[in-house]
Amino acid sequence: MKILIVAAGSHGDVLPFIALGAELRRRGHDPHLFAVAVFEELARQAGLPFTALGTAAFYETLLRHPDLNHPIRSLGIMARAMDHGGTEAWGTLTATIAPGRTLIVGSTLAFITRSLAERHGLPVVTVHLAPSVLRTTHTLPRHGGPVPGPTAPRWVKRLFWRLVDGLIVAPTLGKVINRHRRAVGLAPVRRPMATWLNQADLVIGLFPEWFAPRQPDWPATLALPGFPLYDAPPGVDLPPALQEFLAAGEPPVAFTSGTATALALDFFTTSIAACGLTGRRGVLLTRHADQVPAPLPPGLIRVDYAPFSQLLPRCAAFVHHGGIGTTSQALAAGVPQVIRPMAHDQFDNAARATALGVGLSLSTRRYRPAAVAGALRHVTTDPGVKRRCAEVAALVSAGGAISEACDSILALVGGGEPAVPAR
Known part of the structure; x- marks a missing residue:
């Protein structure tokens, strides 16, 4: 055909x-x-x-x-x-x-x-x-x-x-x-x-x-x-600089505002501040360098792209916009999520993910350094979230x-x- x-x-x-x-x-x-x-x-x-x-x-x-x-x-x-x-x-x-x-x-x-x-x-x-x-x-x-x-x-x-x-x-x-x-x-x-x-x-x-x-x-x-x-054609691996970063310390928190935006400076600035408040390392995912303040503080790295199926299992948490592809990759990886929906299907996906018990949702208005830091502390330390992440990951085929x-x-x-x- x-x-x-x-x-x-x-x-x-x-x-x-x-x-x-x-x-x-x-x-x-x-x-x-x-x-x-x-x-x-x-x-x-x-x-x-x-x-x-x-x-x-x-x-x-x-x-x-x-x-x-x-x-x-x-x-x-x-x-x-x-x-x-x-x-x-x-x-x-x-x-x-x-x-x-x-x-x-x-x-x-x-x-x-x-x-x-x-x-x-x-x-x-x-x-x-x-x-x-x-x-x-x-x-x-x-x-x-x-x-x-x-x-x-x-x-x-x-x-x-x-x-x-x-x-x-x-x-x-x-x-x-x-x-x-x-x-x-x-x-x-x-x-x-x-x-x-x-x-x-x-x-x-x-x-x-x-x-x-x-x-x-x-x-x-x-x-x-x-x-x-599906997040990449066969043979596409994590960028070498990211592989070195992951191997050099504790599992980081990954942050993305999705590929459908080039206006996320506030999101990444807030995310960087939240990493400072929690003492967490961070991976900032965006191919638009002007979305990320420079220079970055120690313990942070920006990469254009990384296959989520390879990155997320090595992360302590994942902060994202709630797109269905991103959400499903996080569910499959069993990683705790903090979701900041903005439009489209993101609100519904965020509601379904939080109902499953695998993380929290923050509105764009509430996405501020202290609130993000608090959400990260909760999803990375609550044993109930960790248990539900593993249970849901087992459902994903x-x-x-x-x-x-x-x-x-x-x-x-x-x-x-x-x-x-x-x-």
Whole structure:
């Protein structure tokens, strides 16, 4: 099969699709990844054919936009990202279709995949990385503001979603989606983040059911194979300077604000101060050197990137933003977490992680040196947190989710047996 894979977002959003493509290629199929240009090298390292949809310069501009990690205004930035090169993407993808042997796989915001499948009658798979994008009128996901609780009447929850769609989604994501659909002769869609988002032959949630229990009104075609846990192509190791640092002293605390921001100077300045208050060594993860004060105090190191699967098991704690890829790697490593959510799926992931007992959550307002130091002391000394980290890590199945997801994808076209969703 020719499998067109379209992934929108930052590193944590694109890496799982590189893993899917690499596994599909290993099985003898013809996958091709379409994503913003900055991911070309990672795709090539995994042996995956790649076509850029959007320039690296535009991507870097978005990373420095002050609204990118705002709980509400970030949707407008996401809409700009979707709009960038949208018309060109339609022509590029259409030209690669091989009639009768093409399947399309798209991430949550890769809206073009649903439209392309509709126009050309192709089988389509939608892959969600985080549970927060799946609508429900039962237990609602957490967001940046108040949401109806589990005991609220269902009509209140339906009203909540209608208000979200009408006041927030329609003027941003909905506007872009429908403008592009009209341009290619397709009818506009109402409430695109509701049912249309999951109008696919198969919906995959790359997270386990113990992390996000299946809701009664989630899509009937939804498979939940587990976390992908892919953080680098084979052969990528920790940077030598970081290996030397880790070997030279006590396990450090790792800090990241995520790859989807280049405006984290306050976060790293506060983190450095918290290390001073606790006497902890620290690893600051960011490829943007201007986010980190210089020179660094003794016992601290900045690195552009390090595979979490190799770094986190050697850390005393992990302070991060709550992205689903970052959170799942911390769960797999069994490392205590302090989470500072800002936008997107981060609030929901933070709530689920803290409910599991593996750490604490601090709001951006509360992220101050004394509060961070107190949180670090708690998660690194409380025996209950340590026990829960080990118990949860034992639940995480490394490597199986991508294989099961590929089984289900290929079963659509008779190329494999459907996997049983993880329970």
